[in-house]
Amino acid sequence: MSTDHWDVVVVGGRIAGASTAWALAPYAERILVVDASRATAFWPQQSTWDRTGNLAWAELDLLDTVLACGAPRTYGDTQRIGDEVVERVYPLEDGYSYRMSVAREVLDPALLAAAQSRGNVTVWRPAQVRDVTTDAGRVRGVTVRHAGVDREVTCDLLVLADGRLSRNVQRVGATAYQVIESPWFALLAYYENLPLPTDRSYFSLQDRSVLICTPCGDKQWCIALDLHQSLIDATGRHPARSYDRMVRDDPHLGPAVAAGRRTTTVGGAGRMRMLRRPMSGPGWCLVGDAGYHLDPVTAQGTRAALVTARILRDRIAAAGRIAGADLTGLTAERDAALAEDWAYTAQIVAPG
Ligand SMILES: Cc1cc2nc3c(=O)[nH]c(=O)nc-3n(C[C@H](O)[C@H](O)[C@H](O)COP(=O)(O)OP(=O)(O)OC[C@H]3O[C@@H](n4cnc5c(N)ncnc54)[C@H](O)[C@@H]3O)c2cc1C
Incomplete structure (x- = not known):
């Protein structure tokens, strides 16, 4: 086993993880992103968003990266409700007033490439985080299996961006405080x-x-x-x-x-569960679906992932450093920022 120290270890290198690595890079010396999947694998989780999603990309300074993926912008839709067909045009509020969808096999590598272009972000892939190391109640690092070898790495901050089926959330003790079966x-x-x-x-x-x-x-x-x-x-x-x-x-x-x-x-x-977990604890933070999973039926998951990355970025930016940054209160901040998305989705998933 070899030991390595990183300012931030991000587990998961897709929408939430790659965006977080990109966003935290200016405040860190070295960031490690670990992702268990292969970049080219078919990832059947769509990524469609509307104007609010475009605003979230822009807040992270990633909208140009996303637009460079080449997906067309849509300015309206045809809706068939029962047998009735209605043509809709989206209200033109500003330059973000369009909807778009980018295949994850295109979007996720583009986000990761953007993060790597910062110069201080390293990616291990495919590599899997198999355990979390804690000391005196604080997360200190992880065990990563990479190229057939288990490696112990330590970090100042562990970011779990490993999706709705994360196993690491239990390892840091992030128990869901709200679950809705879909x-x-x-x-x-x-x-x-x-x-x-x-x-x-x-x-x-x-x-x-x-x-x-x-x-x-x-x-x-x-x-x-x-x-x-x-x-x-x-x-x-x-x-x-x-x-x-x-x-x-x-x-x-x-x-x-x-x-x-x-x-x-x-x-x-199928058989998914909407859930909310605490966003942060001593030495760890959850971004994306790992901490806040909205059922895909309302297509708000991308926006939610970006909002959590932005909230973490803003807190780190205010502290000006990773080590010792105060991450208390992020859960309430996130839940307030996403309250409408949660209520809207929950009402469709579990009406009444
Ligand atoms: C069928 C479907 C359709 C959807 N449609 C939409 C839509 O239209 N619009 C929308 O906004 N949202 C949609 N969503 C939701 C959206 O896909 C998610 O909100 C989004 O993918 C969350 O991104 P994430 O980065 O948090 O997690 P994920 O995309 O799940 O990525 C997690 C990554 O972590 C890696 N990982 C897991 N465990 C480990 C480990 N131990 N070590 C290392 N790596 C690990 C995984 O391999 C994966 O690469 C849909 C979801 C589904 C399932």
Whole structure:
């Protein structure tokens, strides 16, 4: 075992982790990002956001990085509610008034590359944090398995950005203080060459399902489906088969996908839990889904991840340093900043 010291170790190198490494780099000498997945792996978690998401990217000074990913901006959508079709144009409030979607296989590496361009951010990937070291109630470091070897690293701050299924949250003692079981199953796949407009999205809101098609790159679209568990139970069909059938039978999308091509498998997740955990403790902080998971049905997860990264960045910036920065009170700050997102999503996930 070799020992290494870093100002910050960030576990997870996707939206929350890469953005946090980018944002904290000016205040640190050395930051280590550890991510267990392979950069090229299909990551079936969509990333669509609206004007509020654009503002969150801009607050972190990452909007140009995101725009350089090449996804078109959408300024309106076609909504099918039951059989009624409505064309909508998004209100023009300012230069951020558009919606966009970037495939995670494009977005996440771009964010990590931005973080690495700071010059003091090192990435170990694929590498897995397998344990957390504490001393006198304070997190001091982690054990990382990298290239087949376990390495002990120490740090002044451990940032867990390892997603909604994080195992490390238990290791630092971050127990959820609010959990809402979700009845929604979220699925998606990517397509190319669909004969659809590139400046608008499509929503079909039907009984217990929402189908969403968003342009996400040059001749690329993401088609996502939120399916209520009661509908899955009623049909007895595997969600991926329902996905195929619902896309094919949709009057707007059916002819389009017949003309184009699906480029990925259908992926996604079900039986998810919205949850809130404390954002910080002695020597640790949670950003993104690890500490605050919103069900994808309202597409606010990206914004929430960015808001948590920004809150941490602002606290560190105020302290001017990583070691010894006071991280108390972040939970209340985060919950206040995201109160509307939580209430809106919770009301859809568990109405009444
Ligand atoms: C099907 C689906 C659709 C969605 N659609 C939308 C949408 O349209 N809009 C939106 O805003 N949000 C959406 N979301 C939510 C959004 O994807 C998440 O909020 C966002 O991915 C959170 O990013 P994150 O960086 O916190 O975590 P993640 O993206 O989950 O990344 C966590 C990373 O940590 C790594 N990791 C885990 N454990 C370890 C370990 N021990 N050691 C090292 N690395 C580790 C993982 O490999 C992974 O790379 C969707 C989610 C799903 C599941």
